[in-house]
Amino acid sequence: MAAYVLSHGGVNVLLLEAGRSYDATAESAMFQVEADAPLNGAGTPDKFFGFYDAAVGGYEVPGEPYTVAQGSQFQWWRARMLGGRTNHWGRVTLRYGPYDFRTFSREGVGVDWPISYEDIAPYYDRVEKLIGVFGAAEGIENSPDSPPGVLLPPPPLHAHELWMQMVLAKQMGIRAVPEHAAILTRPLNGRPACLYATPCSRGCSIRANFQTPTVLLPPALATGHLQIRTRAMVYELTLDRRGRATGVHYIDTSTGTRHFVRGRAVVLAASACESARILLNSKSGPFPDGLANSSGQVGRNLTDSVTTAVSAEIPVLQGIPPFNDDGVSISHATVPWWGHRERAAGRLQFPTEYHVEMQGGRSMPSVGMFNQQLPNEHGKPLYGKALRERMRNDFGSKVTLLSFGGMIPNAECRCEIDSSVKDRWGIPVLRFHWKRGVHELEQARHAVASMSGMVSAMGGKPTVFTQADGSFISTGGQIVHEVGTARMGAAATDSVLNSFGQCWDVRNLYIADGASFAGHADKNPTETIMALAWRASDHLVDSFVRKEI
């Protein structure tokens, strides 16, 4: 996003990408069925989310380890390809709401952001118009509507979502509304609309979903102001005597050679933890604990979404004649947080919100669908003709509700340099510390109870998803929504960045990824990352114009 905005502002930009080049229009497996892949597409340690997942990278990257402190659990998902996580994300595109920027003022925990919803709203508008987002205005408290004409029309709900919407409205007074997602339901800026087949996670060769390499980089390159250098692993920033960033050191991972490039300004957008790692590894006389770290906050305030899951077979969805219910491959419906009245009445034991998304329906069968309890009678597994009939009858009736909740930063969730371990390039790695706070545990309990009630109302028998250790809450980093490791704030004493993503300590250094978040709402972070990146980039362009940098 920063490269797009800066290049359109007339700034010459060199984009350094640690991974390889990537062309979604040529590399995406669009209409292959799972059986066209090795192991019929099953996930493996090499391709964690399945063979056809577009991502190059994962929780483990060969030769690039990280460590986890004793007693902690943390998984660090990394992309090593042009466009990074935008090739992999779920496309859910939610705005933070007004309350989400005022957590301390409203709830007495966490910190307030140095900006309000009104400050960022124009950038949400710009992002949505540029990348193309479907959704609807529903007038829901703290889930902001977009102005008229900004969003594309949402697709009709899948059958299982329609049932959920009907039941929740009648039985529980809870609204399921159209999802907001970065997938085109109408042509936009030369990109065609979705063809309602083949999962977005495979990449989109027709450019109907949002991925940086298909949507932002081509127009940025067309300005003539952008150069891209892939396989360039940045590991250190440098300073001049006046305390200004002068450039970055990087390793060409195809040759192992080290290089330095000079710039008038540096924008870090390497993902929240990778940006923190680069800062912490950039030590100098003025910054012995890492660049831009006079506050001591770099690497701290690490958060990730709080997720729980409840599954059930829904009898009313069984025995339905076959029909094409693919849609846009992700959920068409979401259940925004509905507990404002309960909170105001003091009946909730946690200060955060969560929303509920739904998976299931008649999507293309994958190996994972069968790695679970299959039909049995009297404890004996079905097979033969009876199994065939049950599989046909039950197809499309399994649903999984997932809660995505906010998190209050705590002192025990952070990352730091583990100087005893280096990656294959000789760069010191990160060590993660992680412990869920009491707020998150209370929220997770509430979510599991709520979603169990929902699937029961839909006619199912709830099964709560548990991890191998018996926990029913996601571990750190598992949801790949980690943010906060170089937070923005109102004062240099307790934050790394000002309200524009500019480092307090180094005025020509900006951060344009999730590291800048001052809090973690329930909403998926990608749209806010893009809006903040746009706002930071505008500020940088203005600073160049005013000759402040």
Add this chain to the structure above:
Amino acid sequence: MPAGLVSRRTAVKFASFIALAAHSWSSFPARAVTRSPQGYGTDPNLLKRTVTWPRTLSTRQLLALERLCDIVLPAEPAHPSAAAIGVHVFLDEWVSAPYPQMAADRALILRGLTALDEAAHSELGMVFTAANVSQQAAMFDRLCSTEATAEFSRRLIQLVCAGYYTTREGHAAIGYVGNVALTGFPGPPAEVVRHLDAALKELPQTSVTT
């Protein structure tokens, strides 16, 4: 990123199965493997089905799985059996793959095949593959009901379903009719909406609280 939560379970299973894999054994002689197989790596060509490891089951093991495929998912009008579309070959590819989950499944599957052979020897004085179809079906049925081999039969059924229903033929058999380009998404057909409307009317009016 909901997929992460579900997939983590698989990751944990990968780890817990490493120990099991170390105890892989079988009375069936497997093909000799002369080199250490490699996985397809973290950045394979997604448009090409390249399997980087050899299939390692013996002819008799493969034949046994072929018979079992037809027991688990036999043919029915308009839909081929699992063996007819080569699900047993998928199983060979699966249990030969150089990944921990597949190595664990290999140990489990080969133990099950050995149990079937032992049952055939005991009851019929022959190997499992030499028995006739009804004898094979009866032996598999008994394995499904026997605690010591229930894990094998359940996992075999899972894998046969995975190998079958992820094919185009399997899509037709289960009732998946998507993966075709549309100019617009119409939503569920009117008859499905009527079905849901009717079901909703039957729900009690009582409010459910969270």
